[in-house]
Amino acid sequence: MTLNTHPSWIDEFPARIAELDRAHLRRRRRVVVPESGARLQVDGQSMLAFCSNDYLGLASHPALVQAACAGAHEFGVGAGASPLVSGHSAANEALEQALARFAELPRALYFYAGYATNIGIVPALVAEGDALFSDALNHACLIDGARLSRAHIHRYAHADLGALDAALSQSPARRKLVISDAVFSMDGDIADIPALLALCERHDALLLLDDAHGFGVLGPEGRGSLAKFGLTGARASRRVLYMATLGKAAGVAGAFVAGDDALVEWLLQKTRSYIFATAAPALLASALRASLRLIETEQWRRDHLSRLIARLRDGLQPILRGTPWRLGDSVTAIQALVIGPNDEALAVMEGLRERGLWVPAIRPPTVPEGTARLRIALSAAHSEDDVDRLIQGLAGLAPKSQLERPSAALEPTLA
Structure with a gap:
């Protein structure tokens, strides 16, 4: 056997780390x-x-702690399996129904983490040959989901709806997906959601909104950015998929996506980060139901x-x-x-x-x-x-x- 006498690329990591230090x-x-x-x-x-x-300020709230402890006593600590095997507990089912009611949308699907939600649902919606339109300041999980989809990506300047309109007009793709933060995580500004939805209506596109930083804070009773603009309930559009995380204002962990029943069912069937991962523990779902009650009433x-x-x-x-x-x-x-x-x-x-x-x-x-x-x-x-x-x-x-x-x-x- 001939030994490799050339320097290994593995030996480069200390120098690469030192370069990170030099660049602060x-x-x-x-x-x-x-x-x-x-x-x-x-x-x-x-x-x-x-x-x-x-x-x-809910992360340490006694009501959430008590609900999590009660959930652990009833369901144990771990889920044990994927939601499509045996991991979808009665607590998780109740949470999905509560989330749909709270967000005033037809159906919700509960995930164990926000990052896993977006990197999974974007490739479930579009693929090679389709077109995807992404705000330049979107969160990394939306960007990575776009890359994983293999759709043709059009990156438009932050909040430049004229550029988005032009890109949608010029795209020959039959399936078009627009993805955007609702509240942008590093600047705190709010997307013009009604204008985004109007463009999607005009160009037969689907709109995926990541409301990680608006859910619980914006809108009536904290129902989120869609509710802030009056786009839930009777005014909800089947063109909108609403995603929000549950480890921020809700004070616990996980995320959900909500929208039209057929779209959510498709995501349940096709989202790899949902199908092939162990479900979130039921104790978290128990805590989140307590959190929703506090968000709504306080x-x-x-x-x-x-x-x-x-x-x-x-x-x-x-x-x-x-x-x-x-x-x-x-x-x-x-x-x-x-x-x-x-x-x-x-x-x-x-x-x-x-x-x-x-x-x-x-x-x-x-x-x-x-x-x-x-x-x-x-x-x-x-x-x-x-x-x-x-x-x-x-x-x-x-x-x-x-x-x-x-x-x-x-x-x-x-x-």
Whole structure:
């Protein structure tokens, strides 16, 4: 046997990791332990956190904990099999019915994870020879689902509905699928869903919406972005598939897709990430039913969250004036403070950490080059004092505005 004497490609990984370090792109996991309210113990340090997608503060709610414990006592801990074998418990069935009622859509299908939902349902809807139209700022799971589908992908500029209309008009494909976040995860802006649906009606296309960051927060009783625009119930369109995750505002885990009965049945039959994966444990379904009841009845959580969003935005305006920092145009719980270079975003993150504030920096490839940012996530678990602490922390770290800097005539010259 002849041994390979050439250097192995496996030996390249240390250098490749070092390159991530040089570009300030290496990610590091933190070990966290929940404390009270919006506080987390991060690597052993107690921190006021502005990074959780637990928008309504339900993740540690006693009603959810009690429901999960009761579900574990009744059904055990694991599901044991795929939903199409023996994993679809009575609790999961009840949850699907509750989700359909809550979202005001004909039928719902419950998945164990949001990422698995989108990478599975997109290839179940379109394939080679079909056409897919994707917003440039869609979440990675929609992008990866599009790639897996092998459909011809048309990527249109963020929220550019004119470009989408033109691309749909020019496509000769019989089956067309438009995919879009409802609330964009890194900027917090909301898609123009009625306009997207109108284009799909005009061009005989199907619309898949990912409402991971709108479900539970937007619309009447938190029913989501479709409900916000009055496109559920009697006004629901068979052209819309509505997907939402259950590990954010709902405070638990998993995801669901809802829509026309025939479309949901097709997804049940053809989605590989549903068919070939063990079902979500019934205890989670039990907790989620408790969560839906709280989302529907405790409007004060959304009202409080809205006040915190306004307080943060108002408090940051004078700090940012004249600086290169930019606050995104968002009315949702996601407030993107764009810093720019990776190293500067990391420096601000570290400065906040030293002040007991945990706001991780988001860098490429999650966001475009040159737009590294602090993704500030607000929650009903925060208080007004918490938001004021963050504003004060950022005020101490912000670069001096152009108005505060000495004029060029007064600046010393270099010999």
